Amino acid sequence: MKLVVLEGPRIGVLRDGVPVDVTAAFADIPYRTAADWMPRVIAALPERRAQAEALAASGAPVADARLLAPIPRPPKLIACFANYREGRSGERLAQDMFLESPDSVIGPGGTVRLPNHPTDVVHHEAELALVIGSRVKDLPADERAFAALAGYTAGIDVSARGIGRMGPSRIGKSFDTFTPLGPCIVTPDEISDPHNLQLTLTVNGVVATDFNTNDMEYNIPEILAYATSYMTLVPGDVILTGTNHIGMGPIQHGDVVELTIEQIGVLRVNVEDPLGRAWPRPSAA
Amino acid sequence: MRIATYDDNRIGIVTVAETVVDITDLLEQFNPLSPADLLPDLISNFSALRPAIEERVAAGGGTPLASVRLRSPLVRPTKIICLIGNYREGTDRPLQILDIFFKSPEGIVGDGDTVILPPHDATIFHHEAEIAVIIGQESKDVPQDEAMERVFGYTVYNDVSERGTGRAGIASFLGKSNDTFAGFGPWIVTRDELPDDQLYSLNITVDVNGERRQDYSTADMERPIAELISYISGVTTLHPGDVICCGTNHQGLGSMQEGDAVTAAISGIGAFTLHVHDPLGRTWERGIDAAMAQRVRDMAAQAPAQRGASA
Numbered sequence: 347m348k349l350v351v352l353e354g355p356r357i358g359v360l361r362d363g364v365p366v367d368v369t370a371a372f373a374d375i376p377y378r379t380a381a382d383w384m385p386r387v388i389a390a391l392p393e394r395r396a397q398a399e400a401l402a403a404s405g406a407p408v409a410d411a412r413l414l415a416p417i418p419r420p421p422k423l424i425a426c427f428a429n430y431r432e433g434r435s436g437e438r439l440a441q442d443m444f445l446e447s448p449d450s451v452i453g454p455g456g457t458v459r460l461p462n463h464p465t466d467v468v469h470h471e472a473e474l475a476l477v478i479g480s481r482v483k484d485l486p487a488d489e490r491a492f493a494a495l496a497g498y499t500a501g502i503d504v505s506a507r508g509i510g511r512m513g514p515s516r517i518g519k520s521f522d523t524f525t526p527l528g529p530c531i532v533t534p535d536e537i538s539d540p541h542n543l544q545l546t547l548t549v550n551g552v553v554a555t556d557f558n559t560n561d562m563e564y565n566i567p568e569i570l571a572y573a574t575s576y577m578t579l580v581p582g583d584v585i586l587t588g589t590n591h592i593g594m595g596p597i598q599h600g601d602v603v604e605l606t607i608e609q610i611g612v613l614r615v616n617v618e619d620p621l622g623r624a625w626p627r628p629s630a631a
Numbered sequence: 632m633r634i635a636t637y638d639d640n641r642i643g644i645v646t647v648a649e650t651v652v653d654i655t656d657l658l659e660q661f662n663p664l665s666p667a668d669l670l671p672d673l674i675s676n677f678s679a680l681r682p683a684i685e686e687r688v689a690a691g692g693g694t695p696l697a698s699v700r701l702r703s704p705l706v707r708p709t710k711i712i713c714l715i716g717n718y719r720e721g722t723d724r725p726l727q728i729l730d731i732f733f734k735s736p737e738g739i740v741g742d743g744d745t746v747i748l749p750p751h752d753a754t755i756f757h758h759e760a761e762i763a764v765i766i767g768q769e770s771k772d773v774p775q776d777e778a779m780e781r782v783f784g785y786t787v788y789n790d791v792s793e794r795g796t797g798r799a800g801i802a803s804f805l806g807k808s809n810d811t812f813a814g815f816g817p818w819i820v821t822r823d824e825l826p827d828d829q830l831y832s833l834n835i836t837v838d839v840n841g842e843r844r845q846d847y848s849t850a851d852m853e854r855p856i857a858e859l860i861s862y863i864s865g866v867t868t869l870h871p872g873d874v875i876c877c878g879t880n881h882q883g884l885g886s887m888q889e890g891d892a893v894t895a896a897i898s899g900i901g902a903f904t905l906h907v908h909d910p911l912g913r914t915w916e917r918g919i920d921a922a923m924a925q926r927v928r929d930m931a932a933q934a935p936a937q938r939g940a941s942a
Contacts, residue, residue, distance in 0.1 A: 513802035
């Protein structure tokens with residue numbers, strides 16, 4: 347099942363790529379905003395799924411639906427540090443991750459707004475995003491960990507470099523609008539192998555990064571085990587699994603950035619920079 | 632006004648007579664989805680609620696403070712934002728670049744609760760006492776001269792810290808996001824009780840099993856609270872109940888280990904105690920971690936006012 351959030355907010359399921367309104371399956375779950383609704387919807391998914399699927403099969407498609415992020419504000423947004431081998435062999439680097447502001451999320455069709463901060467450059471980072479489905483702690487680093495997942499989505503970890511005091515800039519990834527997520531949450535049963543998915547990111551139609559999740563340094567169960575050795579994960583939490591930096595480049599005013607993950611979909615956002623800064627583009631590979 | 636969270640998801644006012652007056656029912660009109668909504672609802676509607684709250688406090692009564700179980704005054708903020716090194720620590724270093732990290736809001740504990748040390752291969756676990764600022768309204772791009780108007784109040788924070796884990800040279804700060812590692816207490820003191828002109832003459836202390844560890848003044852804070860709010864709101868939208876922790880003075884840090892009682896206090900706010908449980912029963916040298924203190928002073932002395940290593 348491919349779950350989406352429509353303006354309203356309404357809950358939808360994609361049928362042949364077009365949303366069908368299935369809000370009725372979740373209508374009794376109270377909320378104030380889409381941000382606090384989705385974690386509760388995700389938690390209820392196992393018991394509501396059949397109902398949602400029945401509605402998706404029988405309902406009329408919603409014309410001109412504007413999608414929001416499938417989790418407009420995750421309870422926690424966690425990002426893995428460099429988690430692809432990128433041609434390195436030998437011993438793995440120590441595993442590590444950090445928290446980003448959950449208020450940095452925007453949805454498909456949204457606009458990344460570059461802030462008025464001095465920055466060396468603003469980069470795109472294409473990432474497979476994990477969506478947590480249940481409350482979990484101390485997961486094992488094996489197949490059993492997958493049970494904690496509600497599904498997968500695409501994430502662009504927009505990164506302003508050279509901000510902050512030390513290390514790779516965490517603050518530079520937490521600006522409002524810097525974490526596009528979407529277009530949908532794909533349940534695990536629709537993903538043949540999450541460790542064999544191609545991610546292709548284009549800027550203005552030109553391919554920048556193009557890599558496969560089979561190059562991940564720490565696999566998904568290891569990521570889940572590491573995160574939950576520290577903190578409890580809750581429904582709606584999102585983990586960005588890291589990017590392959592090969593081909594990574596700048597984004598600037600007027601750019602259209604499109605991330606395609608096979609079996610998930612296309613996440614497209616625009617870029618706006620009131621300062622109109624320009625950085626050198628990488629030469630074509 | 633002093634606002635406490637206590638017993639099972641009750642919100643109350645701590646009175647001068649050291650009683651707690653329950654105001655939870657005044658918050659029902661906002662239809663909280665969960666107990667985590669009570670405090671943000673109180674904060675968002677505080678001016679409107681204040682007459683009814685004051686009337687209730689004036690009527691007297693309440694439960695003796697000693698007979699309630701205080702909880703963390705913050706239940707589950709959308710964000711815990713922590714400053715990285717924001718005290719001069721006895722050095723005359725140049726002003727450092729402002730930097731922050733986000734801490735897991737799943738990790739909150741309060742007065743009388745127990746910090747559980749995880750089985751990670753850590754070099755040590757430290758206490759870090761700090762003043763914490765609770766945000767009063769949704770805030771984005773707030774100019775410095777308006778920033779203090781966005782403050783709801785203050786509380787005491789213990790930023791429990793696991794050292795020596797993760798990838799070298801990365802500074803992920805993940806070791807601060809273990810469950811039970813965010814201690815807040817004993818209550819929130821509203822901004823009117825702690826006027827702006829007194830904020831930089833507060834004394835912050837930590838006692839471990841009665842032995843003094845940290846003991847420093849907010850006068851040494853490098854960047855004032857208005858600047859922190861202004862800068863951070865330029866990065867990320869702040870919500871009512873979000874908390875900005877202003878950083879610690881590392882001179883006086885020490886270990887937290889099995890059986891310890893760790894009391895963090897700020898003059899004008901209050902004190903709260905965390906207990907420590909380590910299933911592995913590890914031990915470290917007691918007392919102040921002098922090597923850590925020296926390391927931070929050296930770092931400060933050498934650090935140019937520009938960015939450190941990046942990857």
